[in-house]
Amino acid sequence: MKKHSYTQTQFLIEIAGLLAFAYANIVLWVRLAPDLGSDDVWMIAGGVLVAGLSADFLSGLVHWAGDTWGTEEWPVIGNSLIRTFREHHTDQTAITRHGFVETNGAQALTSLWIPxxxxxxxxxxxxxxLYFGMLALxxxxxxxxxxxxxxxRAPLVVRWLQKAKLLLGAEHHQGHHTVPFTKSYCITFGWMNRTLDGIRFFRASERVITWMTGAEPRAYEMTPAAREAAARARTQRA
Ligand SMILES: [Zn+2]
Ligand SMILES: [Zn+2]
Known part of the structure; x- marks a missing residue:
């Protein structure tokens, strides 16, 4: 397996990302709070729920893109984003050994545009x-x-929230880490998985992308001969 290569530069950039993210959110909520009163309770509840569903969907979309397309040789995101997705499938528990900054820094940095x-x-x-503030969080x-x-052993309150399906549950998420590793991509709450898998959203997206670009999903798992055979079959179909 490729050596884990989280560098000190990445660590420092991610600390800056976390601080900038926290600052932008504090400014946002200080400005927003006086505008939200008890009359707005349904608007607040609706905004939080829709933001939760959107965040869950986006987590699935990014996860699927990382698992399905691209290689570690790609510039910029190859050694960060794509490598992280590949590593997670060869060693599920590696992320449990990551510290706070490594776990959250890249997410804060890439979500900074939202607050x-x-x-x-x-x-x-x-x-x-409110919607974009909650989506960012x-x-x-x-x-x-x-x-x-x-x-x-996650913290007790987390396990309680997982049981109540208010956070991604361990058992539910194992559905993604089960052969053929192509379902339950959503990893914030897991609420969207049943619907997206039910309508075969990601399989349809793969067919559209293959049709548009000629790229094969999960080509990194295929032998060169299998890749050639898939390309030949595509040309015959066209
Ligand atoms: Zn995955
Ligand atoms: Zn996982």
Whole structure:
């Protein structure tokens, strides 16, 4: 297996990402809080629920993209994003040994644009400020929630939330780590998995991408001969 290569530079960049993310969120919620009153309870509940469903869907989309396309040789994201996805399938428990910054830093950094967008939208609409604020928080927590789903003994309150299906459950997530490893991609709450798997959303997306680009899903698992045979079959079909 390839050596885990989390560098000190990555660590420092991710600390900066976490601090910037925390700062943007504090400014957002200080601005937003005075606009939200007891009359807005249904708007708040609706915004939080839709943000939760959106974050879960996006976690599935990014996870599927990482598991299905690309190789570790790709520039920039190859050695960070794609490598992390590949490693997780060869060693599920590796993420349980990651510290706080390694678990959450990259998520905070890549989600930073969302509280910034929320700060801009909040001036026009409390709902969209709240929606994007909650979306950013849920997305930034995804790495931690996924790590808890793999931990032998997650904190008691987390296990309680997992049982209540308010966080991704360990047993539910094992559905993804079961052959053929092509379902239950959503890793924030797991709420969208049944629907997306039921309508075969990711298989349909793979067919569209293969049709548009000629790329084969999970080509890194195929032998060169199998890749050639798939390409030949595609040309004959066209
Ligand atoms: Zn995966
Ligand atoms: Zn996992």
């Amino acid at each position: 910034m967008l929320a700060l801009w939208l909040e001036r026009y609409s409390s709902f969209w400020g 849920f997305m930034a927590c995804t790495g931690q929630i996924h790590k808890w789903a793999h931990q032998e």
